[in-house]
Amino acid sequence: MYNNSENVIRQDVVNESFGKAVISFDTDIHKGANEQSEFMRQCFLDDLTLNNAERSYLLDKLQQNVDEFDISNNENEYQCESCLSWSARSNYCEQCCREFFESNFGRWTSGFEEYDKFIQNSQRTLTSPNKVIEWIPSDKFYDIERKIHECFGLIYVANWIDGPIIKWNNHNKTLERTGNHKVMLITLKDGWNQQVETHWRLQINLFSQFVIPFYGLTKESNSQQLMLVLKYMDTDLRQFLPNNHSILSLKDKLNIVLDIVNNLDELHKEQIALKHLHSDIITLGTEKRWYINHMGLTLAKNDPDIDQEKNNNQGQMDFLGAFLNNTLLLSLHFSRYHTFSNLPKPKGINTDEFNGK
Incomplete structure (x- = not known):
């Protein structure tokens, strides 16, 4: 029997089920993407540790990955029964x-034409409903608590009553949401910023596992200051280690x-570099995946400030690496430093040996 005891998604159970499915298929037997995805789908259906919500979540995620593959490879087109338009998406139009x-x-309106146009543009051009940007009224959040002050602004933790979009229900023509959801609210000290549009572009262009999900915009109820609504992160690498x-x-x-390397590599492919790479901006999500919180810390290749940034950061190869061919090797070098430094010295060796001298 299926585990129907509760419909709360237990992320650790979901991660374990997904991991088991990934390592279980045999590429000699399941040779194509369709065969591999069908095998994983059956694994999720047969996994008795999952409750209904967890099983549905995994099946939806699997279908999203299949759709992403179809789009990137120009494979398969499906006709919508309602509007008769054609789409590479099989589960929504x-x-x-x-x-x-x-x-x-x-x-709805944010009260600012610039914000409204940005949000409306993201919705007019959406490729996936769970990547769209929304205007979220401030009264949709409760238990708001100031967490930390970052170089780009303040970070608050709050509960979002409705929660982010899970998927579009093509039959009912409605959006399905998670319900109550913990999120981060980030103020930008310089107000509207090109970094906001950069983050949205990355979310659209990259697979979601490389970018902290960006749900939308809101305003602080008293100051009316613009705030970004992002996926909640449990901790950062500096605190975690x-x-x-x-x-x-x-x-x-x-x-x-x-x-960390995957995050950096994908940023570099988009011709975007980090001004600084340090353990404070490497954050851990609730699904136990590490992200780089690059908000306020990136420069595009053609950014007019790029020459000044080079002068300010001579020798910082994490910046220059974005525009060199061996970005993966450079990324690995700096990620290794942040991950393995400050750990206890192994017993029985001296300091020179520990430092590789």
């Missing part, structure tokens, strides 16, 4: 979803490095 958002433009270094296996450490 982009045109119907866009029209739904457009029909609601008159029901001192508390966990004694229990981390080599595999755990390498997985941290791999997540």
Whole structure:
């Protein structure tokens, strides 16, 4: 029997089920993407540790990955039964979803034309409903608590009553949401910033696992200051390592490095570089994946400030690496430094040996 005891998604159970499915298929038997995705789908259906919400979540995520693959490879087209338009998405119609958002433009406003145009543009051009940007009224948040002050602004933690969009229900023509959801609210000390549009572009262009999900914009209820609504992050690498270094296996450490390298590599492919790479901006999500919180810390290749940034950061190869061919090697070098420094020295060796001299 399925585990129907509760419909709360337990992220650790979801991660374990997904991991087991990934390592279980045999590429000699399941040779194509369709065969591999079908095998994983059956694994999720047969996994008795999952409750209904977790199973549905994994199946939706799997379908999103299949759709991403189809789009990137120009494979498969599906016709919508309602509007008759064609789409590479099998589980929803982009045109119907866009029209739904457009029909609601008159029901909300941020109070600022620039913000409204930005949000409306993201909704008119959406490729996936769970990557769209929304205007979220401040009264939709509660238990707001100031967390830290970063170089780019203040970070608050809050609960969002409705929660982010999970998917578009093509049959009912409605959006399905998570419900109550913990999020980060980030103020930008310089107000509206090109970094906001950069983050949104990365979210659209990259697979979601490389970018902290950006749900929308809101305003602080008293000051009316613009705030970004982002996925909640549990901790950062600077806080995580001192508390966990004694229990981390080599595999755990390498997985941290791999997540950081993948993040950097994808940023570099988009011709975007970090001004600084330090452990404070490497953050851990609730699904135990590491992200780089690059908000306020990136420069595009053609950014007019790039020459000044080079002068200010001579020798910082994490910046220059974005425009060199061996970006993966450079990224690995700096990620390794942040992941393995400040750990206890192994017993029986002197300081020179520990430092590789």
